[in-house]
Amino acid sequence: MTLTRGTVEIDTERCKGCELCIAACRPGVLVMSEETNHQGYRFPLLEPGCTACRACRDVCPDYCFEVFRFDQAMEV
Amino acid sequence: MTLTRGTVEIDTERCKGCELCIAACRPGVLVMSEETNHQGYRFPLLEPGCTACRACRDVCPDYCFEVFRFDQAMEV
Amino acid sequence: MTEVAQKKVASALAPLQLSGEHHLCPGCGHPVAWRILLEAISELGLEQRAIGVVGHGCYTNIVQLADIDFLQCLHGRAPAVATGVKRVHPDAAVFTLQGDGDVASEGLAEVLHTAARAERITTIMLNNGVFGDTGGQMTAASVVGQRTKTSLDGRDAETHGHPVPVAELVAALAGSAYVARGSVNNAGSIAKSKRYLKRALELSAAGAGFTFVEILTMCPTGWFLPTAEGPGYLEGTFEQTYPLGVLKDGPR
Amino acid sequence: MTEVAQKKVASALAPLQLSGEHHLCPGCGHPVAWRILLEAISELGLEQRAIGVVGHGCYTNIVQLADIDFLQCLHGRAPAVATGVKRVHPDAAVFTLQGDGDVASEGLAEVLHTAARAERITTIMLNNGVFGDTGGQMTAASVVGQRTKTSLDGRDAETHGHPVPVAELVAALAGSAYVARGSVNNAGSIAKSKRYLKRALELSAAGAGFTFVEILTMCPTGWFLPTAEGPGYLEGTFEQTYPLGVLKDGPR
Amino acid sequence: MQREVVLTGIGGQGVQLAAKTLAMAATAEGRQVMMSSHYGGEMRGGQTEASVVVSDGQLRPVPILESTWSAYVMHHRYWPGVAERLRAGGIAVVNSSVANEEITAPGVRIVPVAAGEVAVEVGSAMAAGFVLLGAFAALTGLAETDSLVEAMRQLVPPYRTQHLAVNEAALRAGAEVGAGLDPVGAPR
């Protein structure tokens, strides 16, 4: 079980697959998809354990992330 | 009586009367003429006491000085 | 997952940003610099005083994305153009956004003259060490050893010379009031770069003098690297040549 | 006066000097700089390797007076032109002779790029703080307070900005091997300036890198001063802004 | 016999490299070739297009084609401009992993190839362009697969040699797909 404090909305169609968010995510809860979007790029998928730290959003060159913090942390 | 160690040849017609040589001459043996040359400038005249130090030649922007050192100093 | 209350803590787009679509390459560092710049303007409350002057480069597309007045100008000339703008509107917050090719190569005289003149503007230089927009050739700021399309075996100091450290030169001029160098290769450095931008914009708008922020940005395309390797390459090479931090902060 | 033996210890003209006639103003500092430059070339035995590249200014007339190869070029561009010359003749001793308007104003990018490139040439900048040849307007190197035809009440740092210290900027670049600043306002400083010139020419001809000598020269006409006050004004104002001495000496 | 191909896509998809690979391979096989490319520089608009003309005899040097026999379509965004130049009886080989919109043109045979998926299978999504090229060449007979591989090796710059293996795999995988399709008459 992982403690999850928040979540992200990812605009996967806008993503260009650079993977910068993957490295930026300290808890390592972002993983790249196997499928590709309409542009032909793979994109990140969120796994449980997001801390709502905003790092992914900060580093993403394509403005793909909206970050939300939960009122209370959850176990997933 | 002044001790004179050398002398200068001055191309007074080329002189533009800037007086830089006057200030440069430590023993103060250069004085400006009253008359003017063909260009209308006053020019330096040598009085006894030259040390052949070359300062006048070094500072003159119009290349007016040749400097000579005497084999032996003279009292004038 | 049960339904819990949640609050948005970070939007994808900065205030003043009209769109998130752009044609820059995957992994490019420029768009992040755009975002923190717009956030800085908005947080300082300068949105109705800001006039941006941009040069020629990949970063130029900010003009289409940002809801502030912009003048796109000739390669390298932004500081001179900004001078004209600023002298006509002394109350405006005038800044230039330029690349390293724009500043260190084509526009070196412009930026240094403007800095010496203590012009009350901010110049932001996005330094990726290449002419990104023309496909990745060597600029005056490329680091020693860097492979580019015109230095295929790496920049060689003996034949190609040494990189020009623009920030250090600007800091050496009496007209500059603030000089800092940040980067966008991780969330921490992005946050610092934003602080630099805020201070620089604030000081020049307040009339302190010329301010300058250099931001090291990734250009995986021009570096011939996989996108994910951009941040590491930036740290391993660029940050060695161009140390991060505040180089100058103080009234002239 | 009795007839005594005498020996010429100093000629009016330098070796390599074809004539002593020139049209520069009374009390101008440039002709002395010409003389020590030609002496330096001759004493280093570089007369059949030297190629001079000169800009536009009062000093340009050296082309007519000196018996070495010369290329008179566009205002500010001499370091770029000299780069072309040097790369074609790597064994030549290539130098540029320029004014402060030529270097600090029109040609700032050229000199800094060439220095960063470690181009094996010497740039000599005769700094009198004015565009002498056009009648005495403010250059980027005019000192604060200096009255010129375009700063009639004196250069004001607030509106006109601060002078650009070219030598300091060049010294900050990794490509420069030697940087010094001399003057010609008295016999002692003239002798020192000549030593700087010799070292600079020697080092660049030997391939050490870019070398730079700034020489402060009097421009009584552009300073609106009696000729005799030139040297004192230079010391009292220029030497305060531009301290004399060797700024950098060493292999890159 | 002269055959034209227009290659279209968006920046970053390797369309230009694919065109060069085809042109070089055909040259190596002794044909006369002209290749021209149109892509943005400062204006990052995304469109990238190239055309290759392959001929057994002398070529007329007009580098912008009035019409084309075939097309190589990596992305649908700029398809309409290509469609209007395609002659009836021609063929369009389309990257169906991406080009999800209606791709049709009167009298033109549309050949979908899932280049994206095949590329992921051989090891890199970025090699989709070579998959499509392999398929296109195998189908049209404009160049042999081996020639394409050899040309690709010469064209990939020294600083990108890490991609050689996967590019080759992509070309060969594409050729296999192409070989499995209904053939068209080769230009000779």
Added chain:
Amino acid sequence: MQREVVLTGIGGQGVQLAAKTLAMAATAEGRQVMMSSHYGGEMRGGQTEASVVVSDGQLRPVPILESTWSAYVMHHRYWPGVAERLRAGGIAVVNSSVANEEITAPGVRIVPVAAGEVAVEVGSAMAAGFVLLGAFAALTGLAETDSLVEAMRQLVPPYRTQHLAVNEAALRAGAEVGAGLDPVGAPR
């Protein structure tokens, strides 16, 4: 009635300032004036020349004179070029302290004035140009001495005000010399 004067000398002799002083003084006296000057910039050749046309009526605006009624000669170096433009019946006022060569022109009255010596007497060799101007104006009647003094005061830039007194003295000393010479008809 229209009178022309060409002023010639070498750089540094104040020829341009003299011309402006004359032009301004004549204007202040209500005449129409055109003044043009020719001097080098980047090309330090030494030559400096100005021309002033003073008229009671409308002036034709051709700023390079075909011929002149009078000349003001501070130095002989460029005299020949002036001599050929001087009309017979005209007059040339010459700085005899410097212009030591043969100054003649057919039908032209040559008036030597030892401007250099007079200038040294009033306190500055550099004011010789004003001495010659004072003499010229007094002789030709083209402007009153007081007008010249006033014009000179307006023309000398703020950073050179230390020269005002000696300049005035020079103008007046020159005017005295001029007044002692054979007069010529004034233009009005």
Added chain:
Amino acid sequence: MPAQLLQGSDAVARSAIEAGCRFFAGYPMLPFTDLLEAMARLMPGAGGVCMNAETEIEAVNMALGAGAAGARAATGSCGQGIALMQEAIAEAALNEVPFVVFNMARGQQDYFQATRGGGWGDYRTICLAPKDVNEAVEHTQLLFHLADLYRAPVMMYGDYLIGHTYMSVDMQRRDYGPLPPKDWALDGRRGGTGASRQIWTWAMGKANDPGPGPDLHWQRIAAKFEDVARAEQRWESELCDDADTVVVSFGSAGPFVSQVVAELRADGLRVGAFRPVSLWPFPETALAEACASARQVLVFEVNAGQMIDDVRLSVGHRVPVRPLGRVSIDFSGMRQGEILTVPWIRERVRAAMNETVMG
């Protein structure tokens, strides 16, 4: 205001300020230098700014910035300095920023430079060439008007004789009619409202309001310049109606030619003078009409033959068009040389008339 004795440069500076010019940037270069000095002296008192720009490239780009910000702005130089400004002049034509370029040229050798540019792209530059100080004063004000009217950089082709000659000048503000509001100018006030402005040669627009892009934008610019070409032709024609020989000249050569024509007319020769006042647009139709009865057209320009192209374009091959001038520069390099005198021109015109018309 009574006429004052003013040096040409000074008069132009005052006229510019009178016209509302409040931003000037320049770099010394003779004979333009005097205008810069006058601006440096006069601007602060007028509440304006005169920049001692550090290069000509910076000067013109500063003027472009000031123009884009809505000011009446100007710069200037000559010869090499104008060459360095070509990039920005073209840019301003294509991104529609108005300012005035005072080209105080060293002679007449820069006619191509002034009329055909040397920048990039399809653009033209309105260029007025005054014949003397008084006309320069008038043109100065007209140029600021035309720049704003057409949102384009415009040029004065002056020279040493304009800049350095002192003349009695009648200084007053001219009214050339109303102008459209400068609502396109940047002031930063619309940020965040969704209506922020932009100036961009490529006309790409914003995400919420896409622009036409370069192809359409530049076509529109080209159409604008075609309008200008028709609307803004200016000229002066003297005694051409019955002339056998028409002498064409521009700028400060004009008065010399006029005097020659007056003298030759007095001798009974049927000669006329034509002077394009706008070098671009060149007054093609007016010149063709002026030459309707001519048996030869002589082009007096102090250069190797530049305006003669425009003269030939105007009159075609119907009547011989002959060059009268040549390269001629004075010893200082600052101005036209020995051929710019009444006698030189008079003798050549007379000889040409003897040969062709009388012969």
Added chain:
Amino acid sequence: MPAQLLQGSDAVARSAIEAGCRFFAGYPMLPFTDLLEAMARLMPGAGGVCMNAETEIEAVNMALGAGAAGARAATGSCGQGIALMQEAIAEAALNEVPFVVFNMARGQQDYFQATRGGGWGDYRTICLAPKDVNEAVEHTQLLFHLADLYRAPVMMYGDYLIGHTYMSVDMQRRDYGPLPPKDWALDGRRGGTGASRQIWTWAMGKANDPGPGPDLHWQRIAAKFEDVARAEQRWESELCDDADTVVVSFGSAGPFVSQVVAELRADGLRVGAFRPVSLWPFPETALAEACASARQVLVFEVNAGQMIDDVRLSVGHRVPVRPLGRVSIDFSGMRQGEILTVPWIRERVRAAMNETVMG
């Protein structure tokens, strides 16, 4: 050597090296960039130097320095970059330093820039506009020859279609005959001998050997360019002898027009094509002759109308000269736009012939 498949830029680079070019300096700007990259790649192996110049101004001045030192030198750029080079190109024309400028333009909108300069003074620039990669290869070598023959900077007007098209190229050294020795070039070896050299636009000479000064020197230069204007006109004329309509075009538009003409001839229309190969000197006489029987002349250029001036100067007002092209740039801004296709041109030519010739 068998024909190789080469990109135009690569082919031009190789041809330059083949011609002995050993110094190149450039600054990236599309579509010139590829030539710079090719030079950077190839020069070291050829024992030459390719400088990554930090600005276009430095690039052209480096080339000037290298040319003055006796090397076969070149630079290049396009549009704005060429604008920045105007000062130095004019200077080199006036101080007689040879080098080649590769103007790989973004389209045809820089014809005035290429043919009328924008630098200062009385100078002209030989300018060759190849129609395709193979002609560019040939012109490259010819340009180095002409530069040395006339001691002047010369220009190629290429474009994206020349630079970016891959073609089978026949690379070989061309021989254009002997050249005078470069005894004027600076090498520093004559210092102190009383015979040191100098290169100076003002031609002032040395104290022991005064020069002619600017007036005479520039007159001599002008005379030289008159000689060049006569001697170096180049053109290609197709099917003009009996043509009702002559279509004039330059550079890479040429092949499109040729194809249109071939197609229309096949339809029985009497149409010919004329292509100036040298834009300056413009082949005036040849064009006039080619149009001798024409009832109309159509000028197809992808711009707002620039070469049309030269066409009109050649044929006069005898026959109508009509523009066929217009401003047209592609979405990238890098090259000619939609009008540069066979069908576009064919329809316009056909329509014009219907109207004028048939009508």
